[in-house]
Amino acid sequence: MSMDLDEQYDKIYRYCYYKLRHRESAEDVTQETFLRFFRTYEGQKQNLPLLYTIARNLCADEFRRRQHVPLCEEDTQFVFEDAVLQNETLRTELNRLSEDDRELLLLRYANEVPLSALCKLYGISRFALYRRCSKLLSELRQRMEG
């Protein structure tokens, strides 16, 4: 696998944490993602899209599972919203965006996933993805300035 495991662990964890908003669950899902990847897909060329697809599916499973489980204290505290989103203006603006758009911003700018990998992940062209990212970023800029 031609990737830095240490770095990718942090990024997948960040993605899972953002999806689940629960530290322990995010860490469990991150580890399960890597185990599944190495068990089934190691050696394949499209490493990153595969990793994120596994992580996304596992997060969905975990989210579905947790709907039937009573929420623990940490779940109700919205740790992600309070502790992570430090910039108030940006937090407000991000909350106005759709879930998909927020996920795209996280992947593209926080996790620095290359455009080619994101194209595979979302199943859209490079041009369309570039336009979508640029549009989102300029909208955020305008709102923050205004």
Added chain:
Amino acid sequence: MKKREVITELRATFEAPAPQEKTAFLRKLETQPISNAAFVWMQLRYMRGSILLISALGFVMLLLCGIAPKPETLWIFSALSPFLACSVLGVARRSYVCGMEELEFATRFSLKSVMLARMGCLFVLNGLALLTMILFLGSSGFWILKTGVYLLLPYCSTISISLPLTRKYHGKFVSYLCIFVSAVVSACVVYVQINAIVFSTLVIAILLVAELLVIVSESAKLIHQTEDLTWNYN
């Protein structure tokens, strides 16, 4: 507000709390068992393309010429076999030449395993090439034992001379030294052929046995040396 500033803000905004079990998990993940075949295949993919190409070319050439052998074929390949040996030595010393040995010590496998796997792959490839040649020539009227000795002697000479040198010296200088040794052995073969010098069977047998002994002894020392250097392998 600049675009770069927004991106920086976004990065800070999406920061997650530090994972707690990362180190333990990654350590466990990296020590999962791997089969020998998978390990050899992994090492084969890391080998330098030029070295694999030289060995593959040698194999194909031996195969093609072995199909329709001529009297001079044996001498030509006898003179070329030192360069096949040189490719094996190139793999053995690559880490030292490129200054990568410390990195290899720190990785999942010991330098000894990595080096032996890579050298083993090339030895098998070269061995197959030489064996095919010996069998082809043997079936075409050449005396099998004579063919075997003529092909193996220069090959073993190159390795037995170069191994002590590669163990003693380090750096790029060793690569040039190995190529020089291969060229000298090859030139000796050509000289013997041109001047029609005939050695007695006993001399050749003694020489071959001595070379094999040197190779075994030097290989053992080389393995021992790499074991000494694996400072963080457990």
